[in-house]
Amino acid sequence: MGYKLGLIGYPVQHSLSPFIHQKFMENTGIQGSYQLFATEPNQLEKRVNELKRAGISGFNVTVPHKQAVMSYLDEVDTDAYRIGAVNTVVNDKGRLKGYNTDGSGYLRSLAEAYPDVLRQEKKALILGAGGAARGIYRALAKHGIQRIGIANRTKSKAEGLLDLQDLHTETEILSYSEAESSLDNYDLIVQTTSVGMSPEYDEQVISLNKVKPHTVVSDIVYKPLTTKLLRQAGDLGARTHQGHTMLLYQAQYAFEIWTGTHPQMESLVEQLEQRLRG
Numbered sequence: 655m656g657y658k659l660g661l662i663g664y665p666v667q668h669s670l671s672p673f674i675h676q677k678f679m680e681n682t683g684i685q686g687s688y689q690l691f692a693t694e695p696n697q698l699e700k701r702v703n704e705l706k707r708a709g710i711s712g713f714n715v716t717v718p719h720k721q722a723v724m725s726y727l728d729e730v731d732t733d734a735y736r737i738g739a740v741n742t743v744v745n746d747k748g749r750l751k752g753y754n755t756d757g758s759g760y761l762r763s764l765a766e767a768y769p770d771v772l773r774q775e776k777k778a779l780i781l782g783a784g785g786a787a788r789g790i791y792r793a794l795a796k797h798g799i800q801r802i803g804i805a806n807r808t809k810s811k812a813e814g815l816l817d818l819q820d821l822h823t824e825t826e827i828l829s830y831s832e833a834e835s836s837l838d839n840y841d842l843i844v845q846t847t848s849v850g851m852s853p854e855y856d857e858q859v860i861s862l863n864k865v866k867p868h869t870v871v872s873d874i875v876y877k878p879l880t881t882k883l884l885r886q887a888g889d890l891g892a893r894t895h896q897g898h899t900m901l902l903y904q905a906q907y908a909f910e911i912w913t914g915t916h917p918q919m920e921s922l923v924e925q926l927e928q929r930l931r932g
């Protein structure tokens with residue numbers, strides 16, 4: 655029968671997680687299933703208890719439950735607690751423990767693609783201050799990046815990220831226009847907002863005109879695979895890092911937490927790209 659895994663969220667029907675975890679099972683030889691559990695907000699507690707009773711091995715959590723689910727778990731890992739969001743839950747002999755693999759998955763995907771940009775003296779700029787930004791900020795700070803800028807439309811929300819930092823990382827809060835005019839200070843730019851997600855709008859939070867060549871520009875948006883921001887980055891000689899790799903590596907982390915096994919990525923990156931291109 656194997657591992658019983660799945661995803662709680664609303665809506666979940668377009669999730670790529672079943673595809674990814676199915677591939678992980680195939681490439682590790684681990685037996686199991688990964689099911690989608692569409693769960694409206696007022697059904698969350700019931701759903702978590704049902705899954706626990708049914709002996710689920712573990713599950714992912716997505717929008718809109720990443721914060722709320724914490725109330726129904728027996729334990730929350732320190733990073734997830736500080737970030738304020740759980741995306742992965744493991745059932746350890748009837749005790750549910752929550753983790754956040756988004757930030758650590760992002761870091762791993764970046765380390766695979768551009769390890770040089772993770773040296774401590776490098777300077778990173780995070781665009782946005784939502785849940786994804788919190789995870790990425792904590793992961794970069796824990797890694798030891800010494801200077802990070804955070805730019806967000808709502809300044810107070812960006813200031814909220816400073817609570818994540820007993821980490822000795824020098825952090826500066828900026829407006830988007832301040833970020834835009836100081837872009838040549840940064841070696842890594844990470845776009846974490848939902849802007850750019852819709853090809854019809856084709857928007858971006860800032861223009862990259864002042865980006866330095868070789869700067870790495872990441873966009874965590876993966877649909878479209880190449881956002882307008884990444885197209886501009888490429889045109890200006892920057893190095894680009896697409897969002898689907900974060901999706902894959904956060905899933906790899908989750909799979910490791912559940913099964914203790916490390917799935918290989920090589921062919922999967924391409925397969926996911928094909929799927930996203932439709």
Ligand code: ATR
Pocket residue numbers: 781782783784785786787806807808811846847848849859
């Ligand atoms: P997630 O958990 O995916 O990061 P979130 O917590 O809802 O999502 O955060 C969304 C982020 O996208 C925030 O930084 C938000 O900016 P505000 O804090 O100012 O709301 C940003 N965002 C969403 N729509 C935006 C828009 N049209 N222009 C600029 N920023 C936007």
